[in-house]
Amino acid sequence: MNKSLHQLLAVEELTPETFVLHFERNGFQFKPGQYAVLRNPETGEAREYSIYSSDRDERLSFLIRKVEFGDFSRYLRHLLPGSTLQIEGPRGFFVLDEQVLAGQPTLLIATGTGISPFHSFVQSYPELNYQLLHGVHFPDEAYGRQSYAPERYQLCTSRQEGSDYFGRVTYYLKEHPVEEDTICYLCGNSEMIEEATNILEGYGLSPENIRTEVFF
Ligand SMILES: Cc1cc2nc3c(=O)[nH]c(=O)nc-3n(C[C@H](O)[C@H](O)[C@H](O)COP(=O)(O)OP(=O)(O)OC[C@H]3O[C@@H](n4cnc5c(N)ncnc54)[C@H](O)[C@@H]3O)c2cc1C
Missing domain, CATH: 2.40.30.10 (Translation factors)
Incomplete structure (x- = not known):
């Protein structure tokens, strides 16, 4: 180390x-x-x-x-x-595994600066087959949006309209079902991670395909 x-x-x-x-x-x-x-x-x-x-x-x-x-x-x-x-x-162990690197559909869900490890993923592995949901309060908090392909990035704002989706990432997830074989990485505050995990398990994802990193 x-x-x-x-x-x-x-x-x-x-x-x-x-x-x-x-x-x-x-x-x-x-x-x-x-x-x-x-x-x-x-x-x-x-x-x-x-x-x-x-x-x-x-x-x-x-x-x-x-x-x-x-x-x-x-x-x-x-x-x-x-x-x-x-x-x-x-x-830490919040890293990508062979399945993801081989092209398995991957959903990255972040709140706030929880997008940081995903920026590292996407910059390190440009071929990644991902969709990214980024939850913030206001539209100007889309940190580094230009780093992600526009069709792969969804900004969710909870306090002001003007983004891709007005509402929390968990509301977005409730309205947009996720395929069972998707591998999910969740990073940010513990409340979002707990709620999002429950929603994803409700869609039939297995717990080992839901990986989490809690910031606070
Ligand atoms: C594995 C891991 C990775 C992390 N990565 C990042 C990162 O990439 N970027 C980043 O900015 N932070 C990250 N954090 C959070 C970071 O470690 C600190 O907790 C954060 O910067 C606050 O520290 P502080 O001393 O300023 O606040 P403190 O004095 O420790 O806390 C003040 C208050 O703020 C609350 N709080 C703590 N963190 C946050 C937050 N992020 N947003 C809102 N309220 C908060 C606390 O609950 C407390 O009530 C990470 C945490 C962990 C465990």
């Missing part, structure tokens, strides 16, 4: 609350879908973040939302290029 200091190369602002931190990679090896622990080398405080970049990228990148009253995400928001952070990992 890697545990080393990485210099921040650039901060890319996506919305007032959301940004991508691009670090030098320094040979950090990972499988798309895994996460790393980012640690403040001065205080020792740390949090987990999914890796946003592809396994071929020269940089190691993370998509982060500044959480209101959140200690660590606010600290990350104020980092300037040139600062260094300790990065530990890779960690």
Whole structure:
């Protein structure tokens, strides 16, 4: 497991609350879908973040939302290029298996920054046979939408119209049945994951074909 200091190369602002931190990679090896622990080398405080970049990228990148009253995400928001952070990992088992890589239909369901591991999947495996459902509050939170083929990406907004679907991803799932042989990856908050899992099981998907990563 890697545990080393990485210099921040650039901060890319996506919305007032959301940004991508691009670090030098320094040979950090990972499988798309895994996460790393980012640690403040001065205080020792740390949090987990999914890796946003592809396994071929020269940089190691993370998509982060500044959480209101959140200690660590606010600290990350104020980092300037040139600062260094300790990065530990890779960690986690939220990775694609042989069936998915062989072309089995795959449904990716994210809320908010839960789209981060899916960005890494799609950038690392351009041939992936996927559909992506991204749930956010407002239409301008379609982080990195241009990274996905338009016919594979559905934006669901729960608080304002102007997206592909007005309503939560779980409402979308209730209205759009999923084939039993689909492999599903769910990433985001625990409430969405629990509700979406129940809906998918109701469509006859087996539990081993529903893989989850809970952010909070
Ligand atoms: C495996 C894993 C991968 C993760 N990947 C990412 C990622 O790619 N991008 C990312 O932005 N976060 C990710 N997270 C969440 C991240 O680790 C932190 O929890 C988050 O940045 C908040 O930390 P904080 O110190 O700012 O807030 P804290 O001070 O720890 O919490 C403040 C309050 O905010 C709530 N909260 C925590 N996280 C969120 C959130 N994301 N949205 C809304 N409310 C929240 C907490 O419940 C708490 O009430 C991941 C978590 C896990 C476990």
